[in-house]
Amino acid sequence: MSDSPSSSIRGSELASDFTVSLDIDKRMYREDIAGSIAHAEMLGKQGIVSSEDVEAIIEGLRRIREEIEAGEFEWKPELEDIHINVEARLYELIGDTAGRLHTARSRNDQVATDARLYVKRVAGECRALCRELQRALLDRAEENVTTIVPGYTHLQRAQPVSFGHVLMAYYEMFGRDAEAFGSARATADMLPLGSGALAGATYPLDQEFVAERLGFSTVSANSMDAVSDRDFVLDFIFAAAKTMTHLSRLCEDIVVWSSEEFGFVRLSDAYSSGSSMMPQKRNPDYAELIRGKSGRVFGSLMSVMTTLKGLPLTYNRDLQEDKPPLMDAYDTVAASLAAAVGMVREISVNRDRMEAASQGDEILATDYADYLVRERGMPFREAYVRVAAIVHGESASDSDYPTITALDSINARDIPGGTAPWRVREAIMRAYGELGSARLSGEW
DSSP states (O other): OOOOOOGSSSHHHHHHHHOOHHHHHGGGGHHHHHHHHHHHHHHHTTTTTOHHHHHHHHHHHHHHHHHHTTTTTOOGGOOOOOOHHHHHHHHHHHHHGGGGGGOOOHHHHHHHHHHHHHHHHHHHHHHHHHHHHHHHHHHHHHHTTTTTEEEEETTTTEEEEEHHHHEEEHHHHHHHHHHHHHHHHHHHOOOTTTTTTTOOOSSSOOOOHHHHHOOSSBSOOOOHHHHHHHHHHHHHHHHHHHHHHHHHHHOOOOOOOSSSOOOEEEEEGGGOOOSSSTTTOOHHHHHHHHHHHHHHHHHHHHHHHHHHHOOOOSOOOGGGHHHHHHHHHHHHHHHHHHHHHHHHOOOOOOOHHHHHOOSSSGGGHHHHHHHHHHHHEEEEEEEEHHHHHHTTOOOGGGGGGGOOHHHHHHHHHTTTSSSSSSHHHHHHHHHHHHHHHHTTOOOO
């Protein structure tokens, strides 16, 4: 009986393909090589490896980094991952001396170190992008402090507000997102190298030296936790998921505002497209794609949580599966934030259309009820019923109510955080100060 076609695939080849992670983790080559250089320096400092061997190792690692960045490095999938590819090339360059690099180190603490360095880097980049988006929103808010637009609840016109106030609401959301990325970066800011496979190393290591070299503020307190912890991955993806939630809300508003029915804003040509069939169409493609991509990041969060939920201590190969969702979440949120920055900067505001939609007594109904409370001493519930009856068709004498405008309405909301123009300007000035402080601290 002849073998079936599928049986021609040798089990070892199938197993090799199944365990390969190179296409994903080679993106961490900077982190992997930086970690190895710092480890080698420490081995030399502690007298564990001779200074001559350390010099050869570091020179070889720098050569490998140059080859990768020049596109000259020969990646070998059969070697499974970034770590073995780098080590194999180091053997080619410096011979058996390369074998000394892995002294007092396991792939378990090496992988954890690489991942923490990667999350620190990308969390910092995403925090900076959030600040860029805040700045774009802030600049547009400053231009529209006195632009009046309907505020909505349940997507029904509710009360007039400053459009600058609307944009500042999103400024606040993305400020929280920037802080969340900062928190994720702080969670990752711990050196696990020296933990070995799980129990620690038997050599006199100087972990503080390595931490300083790599920019970590502290070293791990427990070797078993250090090699198996991926909370920092969860924290980053959660920050990304929350950011995508806010981006999706912003984009939903932009899709609605840019519709013919609303006509409050117009997207630039760079962030919209026509239809292949209908010449009149102007589709908000970027806003819709950002809104749609939020699901990818939510899925990445659930993927990693599900991977982690049943793992016994300590390292398990399941942890290899944290990289694809981590990197996809980063790619998605970073691209979405960058697109949103450009979209907000280039959007055109139709002030006339906004202000026309803010006219009429119905949208001022609450203001009339407040008038009865303040000027007639009426309990608010009674005033509410009186105005509601008028809204629903009951006649009222003109002498019973003053003329109230949308501008009167927003001026009356003169409390901290309110939509009165001078309060919005106050918030904008505070926000410029916040962003200035963030820039001085190196966040962006």
